[in-house]
Every structure is written in C-alpha cells, then in structure tokens.
Amino acid sequence: MSASRTERLLGCCGALVGVLVTxxxxxxxxxxxxxxxxxxxxxxxxxVLLFAVxxxxxxxxxxxxxxNTVSALVGVTCAQWIGDPLLAAPLAAALAIGxxxxxxxxxxxxxxxALTAVLGGPAVTAAKYGFVLSPVALNSAVLMLxxxxxxxxxxxxxxxxxxxSRSNPHxxxxxxxxxxxxxxxxxxxxxxxxxxAVLDVSRDDLDELVQKAEMHAYRRRFGEITCADVMSRDVxxxxxxxxxxxxxxxxxxxxxxxxxxxxxxxxxIGMVSDVDFMRNAELDHFEGLGARFRQSIRRLTTVHAxxxxxxxxxxxxxxxxxxxxxxxxxxxxxxxxxxxxxVPVVDGHRRLSGIxxxxxxxxxxxxGGLNSExxxxxxxxx
Numbered sequence: 093m094s095a096s097r098t099e100r101l102l103g104c105c106g107a108l109v110g111v112l113v114t115x116x117x118x119x120x121x122x123x124x125x126x127x128x129x130x131x132x133x134x135x136x137x138x139x140v141l142l143f144a145v146x147x148x149x150x151x152x153x154x155x156x157x158x159x160n161t162v163s164a165l166v167g168v169t170c171a172q173w174i175g176d177p178l179l180a181a182p183l184a185a186a187l188a189i190g191x192x193x194x195x196x197x198x199x200x201x202x203x204x205x206a207l208t209a210v211l212g213g214p215a216v217t218a219a220k221y222g223f224v225l226s227p228v229a230l231n232s233a234v235l236m237l238x239x240x241x242x243x244x245x246x247x248x249x250x251x252x253x254x255x256x257s258r259s260n261p262h263x264x265x266x267x268x269x270x271x272x273x274x275x276x277x278x279x280x281x282x283x284x285x286x287x288x289a290v291l292d293v294s295r296d297d298l299d300e301l302v303q304k305a306e307m308h309a310y311r312r313r314f315g316e317i318t319c320a321d322v323m324s325r326d327v328x329x330x331x332x333x334x335x336x337x338x339x340x341x342x343x344x345x346x347x348x349x350x351x352x353x354x355x356x357x358x359x360x361i362g363m364v365s366d367v368d369f370m371r372n373a374e375l376d377h378f379e380g381l382g383a384r385f386r387q388s389i390r391r392l393t394t395v396h397a398x399x400x401x402x403x404x405x406x407x408x409x410x411x412x413x414x415x416x417x418x419x420x421x422x423x424x425x426x427x428x429x430x431x432x433x434x435v436p437v438v439d440g441h442r443r444l445s446g447i448x449x450x451x452x453x454x455x456x457x458x459x460g461g462l463n464s465e466x467x468x469x470x471x472x473x474x
Contacts, residue, residue: 099144102246106143110238111135117234118227130227134160134204135235141200142239146250149293150199153240153251156232159199163188164228167209168221181210307421319423320416322456323437323446329354332361332404339403340369349449350434353407358443360436362407372406413438416445420456427453 095103111131118130138160141151149155167184174180188206192198205228209216216223243250280298293301329352330339339351343366353362400406412426413436426432427450437446 103144106242107139113238114234134201137201147252155199158197159202160232162191163202163206164224167206171210319418319437323448325446334403352436364407
C-alpha cells in the first residue's frame with residue numbers, strides 16, 4: 093500500500109494517542125472497581141482505520157459507533173440464546189455483518205467484537221447487555237473523538253466530508269463544462285453498482301481520483317505549461333483604499349474586467365470586478381441606470397456615509413490564487429466550472445506575480461494542442 097512517510101508516521105502516532113487516551117479515560121470513568129484497563133482488543137483494528145486511513149468509508153463516525161455497537165448487541169444476544177459457543181460465535185459474526193450492511197455502518201472490527209461477546213470469558217458473559225454500553229460503545233465514542241481531534245490537528249479532515257455537488261454557477265440546467273465530455277458522476281455510480289463488491293472508497297473520492305488521473309494524462313500529452321508561462325505580468329492593480337471612481341476609470345481605460353487588490357507588501361487580499369460595481373450600484377432596474385451608476389461611484393463629501401467609497405468595501409471577502417508553478421490544466425475546473433473569470437498568480441510569499449484570464453487559458457490550451465500535434469507528426473516522420 094502506497095503512503096508517504098509522513099502519513100505512516102501520523103498513523104502510528106494517532107493510534108498511540110487515540111488508544112492511550114481511550115484507555116485512561118474509560119478506566120477513570122469506570123472508577124476503582126476496574127481491575128484492568130477498560131479496553132477491548134478489537135479497538136486496535138478500529139484505530140488502524142481511524143488513524144491510518146481516515147478517509148475510508150469504513151472509518152467514519154457512524155461506522156465505528158454504529159458498527160461496533162450493533163455487533164456487540166448481536167454477539168451478546170447470540171451468547172444468551174445459544175448455549176454452544178461453537179455455533180453461537182460464527183452465527184454472531186454472520187448476523188453482525190448483516191446488521192452492519194442493513195444499517196450502512198460496515199466496520200470490520202465489528203466482526204471481532206461480535207466474537208468477543210461470545211468468547212470473551214466469564215466477565216463478558218456476566219456483563220450481558222451491559223457489555224454493549226461499556227466498554228464497547230464507550231470505547232468507540234472516545235476513540236472517535238480522539239480521531240476527530242488528532243486528524244484535524246494534523247490537517248487531515250475527519251470526518252471525511254463528501255464533496256459538495258458542483259452546481260452550475262449560472263443557475264441554469266446545463267452541466268458544468270468539464271462534465272459535458274468524459275466521465276460523469278452517473279458513470280461512476282453505474283460502474284460501482286455493476287462491480288458487485290464492497291469498495292473501500294467513496295464515490296466522491298473515486299471521482300477526484302479520476303479527475304487527477306485525467307490531469308496527469310493531459311500534462312503528459314501536452315507538456316509542462318505553467319501559469320508563469322502564460323500569465324499577464326504587467327498587471328493593473330489597486331489597494332484597499334482606492335476610491336471606487338478611480339478603480340472604475342482603470343477598468344475602462346485598460347479595457348479589463350477585474351483588478352487585484354493588494355496590501356502594501358503587494359500580497360493579494362482580494363479581487364474587484366465590474367460585476368462587483370454593478371452589484372454595489374443595485375442596478376436591478378433599467379430606469380436611470382447610467383445616472384444611478386455614476387451616483388454610486390461619486391466620492392461623497394460627508395464624513396459618515398452608508399454608501400461604499402473605496403474598493404475594499406465592495407470586493408468579495410474570498411479570493412482564489414494559484415502559484416506560478418501551477419499547471420494551466422488545473423485552472424480549467426476553476427474557470428470552466430466554478431466561474432472564475434480571472435485568477436491572480438502569486439509567488440512563494442503570496443505577492444502578486446501576474447494574472448490569468450479565461451482568454452489566456454484558452455490560448456495556452458490551444459497552443460499546447462498545436463505543439464502536441466507537431467510533436468506527433470515529427471515522431472511519425474522519424
């Protein structure tokens with residue numbers, strides 16, 4: 093299994109911290125009556141999933157809580173109703189798997205917990221259904237909380253959030269441009285249904301892997317074309333306190349649609365576009381449009397003004413930038429699907445290096461396609 097050295101180290105450290113915290117906390121909650129650490133052996137297998145592969149569908153909170161608890165419930169029931177352990181144990185494992193499938197909380201350690209409920213010895217048998225709550229449910233809950241804290245502290249999002257559906261930014265019924273050709277989400281759904289086996293990967297993760305594979309294939313075919321190769325370097329920019337009228341004059345003079353907003357160190361803090369000006373002017377009606385717009389950008393003479401006066405007051409609070417070394421193919425989802433018309437390019441210190449527009453991207457992809465065709469013809473000729 094491929095994993096970076098960092099991921100392997102985080103998996104080991106996470107299991108150490110998670111199991112240690114779970115053992116100490118559950119033993120403390122049990123009080124002086126606990127003669128041994130309040131841990132169950134299958135929890136080690138849960139730790140592998142939660143800390144080594146936290147993105148797995150089998151490692152999500154409902155999987156560990158629901159899977160372990162329902163498996164313990166099934167195991168205790170089998171132990172109580174079936175006297176022969178050799179019959180009760182396999183039946184408990186089988187029924188636990190069926191219950192986890194039905195409740196959509198499949199968690200492999202649940203099978204071991206079902207067997208533990210049957211074969212765990214006199215102490216487990218005597219606890220009866222109390223075994224389900226403590227230690228099983230308690231151990232599972234504490235370990236899950238430890239996984240949430242550790243994984244997010246180490247910048248590995250957990251629980252693993254499903255990707256938000258990429259809606260059309262224009263709010264029309266058309267698909268996003270990148271979804272009109274190639275593999276679609278319904279294609280992945282159909283393949284996963286026809287696979288007839290459990291995949292330890294979500295549809296969203298599979299979709300992301302396919303997109304990244306397509307990106308690598310594009311880079312191999314068209315070569316390394318970075319943002320630094322195609323960006324506009326002589327960028328017209330403004331600062332937070334630039335008056336709206338001055339910013340508007342810059343847009344018209346240079347026939348451009350957006351201006352990066354910089355701080356004194358030339359770090360990008362925002363973008364202001366013609367759309368932001370239109371939105372600020374509240375031009376929802378055609379009547380008096382020109383006069384209303386001129387009034388919206390005219391500098392006020394009063395000290396207190398409810399109406400914005402400077403660029404920083406109308407620019408969006410979120411900004412998306414790319415590095416100089418970013419491949420131009422990675423801009424396609426941003427500009428085609430997310431609706432960005434301009435993307436600032438920054439250096440290693442987040443200072444503005446250039447800007448890429450949709451026309452720059454089209455030209456880069458066109459030139460890359462021509463170069464690819466020329467290279468193919470040269471190979472054929474050779």
